[in-house]
């Protein structure tokens with residue numbers, strides 16, 4: 386299977402910004418316009434009574450589509466260890482990573498790739514990052530496919546995945562309650578065979594952050610996403626009221642965001658918000674996104690209990706496979722997949 390052009394971040398091409406990374410003028414980040422550290426809501430999961438936590442999460446999902454959580458119960462050392470092992474994988478010499486390079490086979494389970502956007506004309510502009518994707522659940526099907534170097538990669542990812550599974554379900558219960566639904570509602574709607582993918586993102590220092598992006602503007606196609614990011618380096622930015630705001634890297638916090646599927650299930654009440662990663666000149670940044678997504682055969686549409694005369698359905702029901710097809714069709718573009726499933730009034 387053919388591989389696409391790939392830019393190793395630790396190969397010689399990354400010592401300078403190659404033309405392959407330079408975005409057309411209108412897609413550049415315009416960093417001077419970003420307020421430095423206005424932030425998204427920070428929610429303490431240990432706060433009592435828990436109804437207060439439900440309310441705060443609900444408000445955050447409506448107004449930002451993003452929030453950070455602290456006192457979440459996932460051991461900090463495990464998260465630090467996870468980011469360290471992910472960084473160590475990306476920092477291996479190119480020949481050690483080459484076996485994982487993405488091919489054109491979409492069913493490939495474990496893949497190392499660069500995102501790209503379509504530039505002027507036919508050319509593709511690569512993002513200033515390397516991404517490494519694989520399943521995080523069910524791990525017995527996937528663990529043997531993961532890197533053996535760094536030596537502890539498999540073991541640490543397995544431990545981390547276990548914790549993320551518990552956290553993800555807890556968040557889905559809180560979000561269901563915020564919508565006034567039974568606490569198991571969202572997990573049931575997303576189905577018994579969710580697609581659980583993890584994506585490590587590695588952003589090396591960039592000689593000219595104004596000319597490129599670490600990750601293009603996008604929404605997540607998941608139902609829900611949980612991100613762990615490096616401490617002390619900003620990069621993730623979120624649209625709020627038409628402006629980019631930087632997500633402050635709070636020690637020992639997770640960033641949580643509503644994906645396209647919860648936007649549809651909640652009939653537009655909770656927002657899947659556009660976000661991007663920008664680069665900086667001096668410090669590398671690592672993040673690990675874990676996505677919780679429906680299986681291909683799951684039917685997604687506005688939950689019936691959320692529909693009434695005042696709230697007519699905004700989307701049609703679809704199989705998640707249809708959503709994925711549309712997503713792949715829009716690859717490289719500024720993705721607007723949910724719009725395809727909107728019901729016009």
Ligand SMILES: O=C(O)CCC(=O)C(=O)O
Nearest residue numbers: 584586614621662672674
């Ligand atoms: O690096 C980040 O913080 C953002 C990652 C992200 O948005 C993604 O992987 O979908």
Ligand SMILES: [Fe+2]
Nearest residue numbers: 603604605660
């Ligand atoms: Fe994302």
